[in-house]
Amino acid sequence: MSDRAFALLASFDGDHRAQALAGLARRSGIPRSSALRPARSLTGVSAVERLADGRYVVGLRLLETASPAPRGHGLRAVAMPYMEDLFHVTREHVLLAVRDQCEAVLVDRLSARDASPV
Numbered sequence: 001m002s003d004r005a006f007a008l009l010a011s012f013d014g015d016h017r018a019q020a021l022a023g024l025a026r027r028s029g030i031p032r033s034s035a036l037r038p039a040r041s042l043t044g045v046s047a048v049e050r051l052a053d054g055r056y057v058v059g060l061r062l063l064e065t066a067s068p069a070p071r072g073h074g075l076r077a078v079a080m081p082y083m084e085d086l087f088h089v090t091r092e093h094v095l096l097a098v099r100d101q102c103e104a105v106l107v108d109r110l111s112a113r114d115a116s117p118v
Helices: 002-010 021-028 032-044 060-066 070-090
Strands: 048-050 056-058 094-100 103-110
Touching (some): 002 032, 032 048, 070 094
Antiparallel strands (some): 094 103
């Protein structure tokens, strides 16, 4: 079941922040009839939350669980002074990401209200 739960979690991204069960199933490659059980399980531990309209979003508990991940934590501490300098000079978004094979995992972000959209 953990494989299916992680597949459901991996279906969320910047373009798919809130998804109905059908979308979760389609994007994760899990049959819809098999996606409900892990979705309920993830909801039960607050890794995902279910909105009033029935769509699912990533839950705060997942962020709390992932925040001490060692791969990005030390990097964040080293990079933050440079990120802050860059932020103050440019007044634009400053992103810190870690490469994971062919993708980048966002570790931290500094943003200004009037910065250009990302």
